[in-house]
Amino acid sequence: MKKAIILFSSILILLLFGVQCTFIEKNFGSIAKEDTYLLDLQGIQNRGFIRAAVDNNSTGYYIYRGRRMGYEYELLRDLAKRLNVQLHLVMVSEIDVAFDYLHEGKVDVIAMNLEKNLERSEKASFSLPLGKMSTVLVGNESSGKITSWDQLKTDTIYVREGAVYKTQLCALKDSLQLNYTVITSPDHEETLIDKVIEGKIKWTIADQNIARVNATYYEGLDISWKVQQENDVSWVVRQNSPKLLASLDTWLSDKQKRFIPDVYAKYFLNSKNSYFRTNSPFSSLAGNQISVYDDIIKDGAEQLGWDWRLLASLVYKESRFDTVATSYAGARGLLQLMPVTLERFGVQNPDDPSESLMGGVRYLRYLDKFWMERVPDTSERLKFVLASYNIGHGHVEDAWRLTLKFGENTQTWADVSKFLELKSDPDYYQDPIVKSGFAKGHLAVNYVKDVMSVFESYKALVHP
Structure with missing residues (x-):
């Protein structure tokens, strides 16, 4: 009888704890945290190439007359040369996915303009700033220029999912007691800008650099109203890659005075060249031709x-x-x-x-x-x-x-x-x-x- 009671008690405990663990995992995720991928600078150099996540936009990486171009591409190419490795680019449209890729080892660096915040700092290590970014409200001039947030009334603003834009807009809405609605979208900023031009949506938010490039070939785009003043933006690496981070920071320090400003001017300050590159049939941005041959x-x-x-x-x-x-x-x-x-x-x-x-x-x-x-x-x-x-x-x-x-x-x-x-x-x-x-x-x-x-x-x- 005693043995039967002990056996029954053991089975009952096992069932209870089994159900409890299953419930916890189902509702709160796995108890054991998955290890982050381990590979620092030496491992990357031994492998012979560095993988970088780049944004799928009209300034980061594209083909023009057969030649690979883009702001992030040119910077990464120079970094890879410094590290004496080949460059492999991974195009990512969602910021959250880029962080997942970093954690899983599918990329070694996220080469996007990322503002540092607490949530992101818990996931990755930020480099020295590459520069500054401000965000702007994007709309049609036909909707009238915005000179005050009150003018938005109960309008809806669509923003890219995973970007800092929603946080910025919600903070403004709460502090100024405004009535607009913010909706996140899986679409990239440039896709949302296209929808503004097409009249499918009224407002979106974009990095000022991206907005400026789009304004060179979209007449009637209003990008004059700033959502937030300039903040530092950086690239990120895994937290367990301190030597890669140190090399990245050294490279940034060396390139900040001349190289990075020159590349920035090439892609963001020369509107005429940007227009031709983004509208040419020999550009992967507008056409699907590599050459006339x-x-x-x-x-x-x-x-x-x-x-x-x-x-x-x-x-x-x-x-x-x-x-x-x-x-x-x-x-x-x-x-x-x-x-x-x-x-x-x-x-x-x-x-x-x-x-x-x-x-x-x-x-x-x-x-x-x-x-x-x-x-x-x-x-x-x-x-x-x-x-x-x-x-x-x-x-x-x-x-x-x-x-x-x-x-x-x-x-x-x-x-x-x-x-x-x-x-x-x-x-x-x-x-x-x-x-x-x-x-x-x-x-x-x-x-x-x-x-x-x-x-x-x-x-x-x-x-x-």
Whole structure:
């Protein structure tokens, strides 16, 4: 009987605590807090690239005439150069999602204009300020210029979710006893500005910089009424990345006097240039063209079985879409073929964009066929083809032989590229199995990284 009572009591306690824990987790979240992703500066440098979250707007990151541009992009590119790593950009439209990505290790830095507050400080570490930001009310001039908050009466103001705008407006509403309504929206500031222009909503709030850029190509946009005066804005990193934060702050200190103000002026103070960049059909902001040669690039890519944006990335890397570009070594045309290669692949007029491009396509098909049996995987073989296009397939084949000799995987670019980089070391380029001798293989490895980096940008910003 005693054993039965003990058993019954144990089961009852287990059930009660089990139900209690389930209830708590269901209503208040998991008791155990998930660990934040761990990776500081050294780990990022060992990995070889830094991931940055950037805002999806008309000034942060976009493509213009094949070239990657944007205020945050140019700053991050310089930071990555300082840290001696590649730059990988992650476009994020929601601020809360950006903080989630930071916590999970999907990004290492959030490169957005963020004001410091208690809630955000609990989630991340703020850098030194990049500058100051003020917020403005955005409306149509047809609604009349606002000179007093009382004029809004019972109007509704739509604001971006996760931004500081709602807090600012609610504080004003309470202190001045106003009657307007604030509604949060998942839409970006620029999308909300579009809705103001279209008459779908009457008011929104935006960073003054974004509002100014939009005012350059939207007539009748009123951005004159400030919601709040200038406050410091910063980037953020994980709280467990103190060395990355220290390097970021050092870089900011070094760049505050000249570089950052110059980039700021380029994107925010030159309204004419902003207008052309944001309205050009060759801008990812307004059109979907990379260059005037997109049609022939698409034809060539179809023959290769490539995404046309990949071939466009190679053309950009080689010639910047300049049909008469000539290198110091005599390479010519959109794909910068050497005279002997031009002749071999039937190009008589390298200045003719269609003829020179198709000559390059035939050469790329030859390289793809050369590597097909040794590297069956298409995505891996692509990198062998690009490296061969840059340095010659003989040097890449040497690296392939060295990879085989030292027992590593000859079908992965990660392994073969290590030996290609070693072709400047006499211990390797003097090996009897090496047929093409010395090479600055690291340049070809970086070339592949550069082309693929441009391709990733084109994929993110230009429709297929």
